[in-house]
Amino acid sequence: MEALVCKKLGDPTLPLSDSSPIFVSNDHPIPNLTSPTSVRVQIKATSLNYANFLQILGKYQEKPPLPFIPGSDYSGVVEAVGTGVTKFKIGDFVCSFTALGSFAGKIVAEEKDLFCVPDGCDLVAAGALPIAYGTSHVGLVHRARLSAGQVLLVLGAAGGVGLSAVQIGKVCGAIVIAVARGTEKVNFLKSLGVDLVVDSSEGSIIESVKKFLRARKLKGVDVLYDPVGGKLAKESLKLLNWAANILVIGFASGEVPVIPANIALVKNWTIHGLFWGSYKIHQPKVLEDSVAELLSWLAKGLITINISHSYTLSEANLAFSAIKERKAIGKVMITFGDNRETRSRL
Structure with a gap:
């Protein structure tokens, strides 16, 4: 099968060659079922997240041994099932997430880790949902x-997690400021x-938000969603209400902000560090319930997933470039095969 293999740490945006840290293997072994309750999925689409980029650079908190197949959330079609599988059959549309391995034509997962893609949902969109939307959810x-009526401020609002938070x-x-x-x-x-969109390349973000808040007779921001970090995050603290919640999602700016503990004390702020993947170890039911609710929202049209860029596996360096250069509005995907049948037929 086809698979993208990371052979060394480095910049995955380099053209695929001997100097690139990644290469496409066209004869990678097809994974076997590992237990009676395992399922093999033919992958249709797999999502690129900023964490995948950092992992190949060697800058992510989890550092797998080399070589490895990157990739996390995915969608596809059930190809084979173990003798103990009762929830799925061959041909079912599913989605899921994994620590590694989705940048490949096929993957094996345990039945309990897979989700049915609801009737009518786009399969490629389902492959973009678990991590970005799961993190925000x-x-x-x-x-x-x-809750309704609270003010939510989303930094980096056009990226994968930012757009999901919006x-x-x-x-x-909520009243959403992006x-x-x-x-x-x-x-x-x-x-x-x-409710308000502020262009960070034009003028003062803080003044624009304050003007909006005054016009709406609002005191301030109740929840700060921050996947960016850096100066923007630090400045945004000036907008927060008493007892506000700060969600630390990531540091796309490359700079980890310092949140003054004395101000957090006086303002009664709650700071949430959110490493979404660790819930799989510590509170897996939270993730399961979250993804299930998101899929139901997707089926009902309450959320939509904007696929900004889509590439083949051999174009993976271009996909990573779209992430690195912040070209994407929404999600960047790698897809396999044709796109003629991508809606659930459950």
């Missing part, structure tokens, strides 16, 4: 307890009905 719904915020009934860079991203966010 767990953060906003499970941790910050975002949509989930709207489903929760920060993004560039006219194209700003216009896209406006088309989603975001």
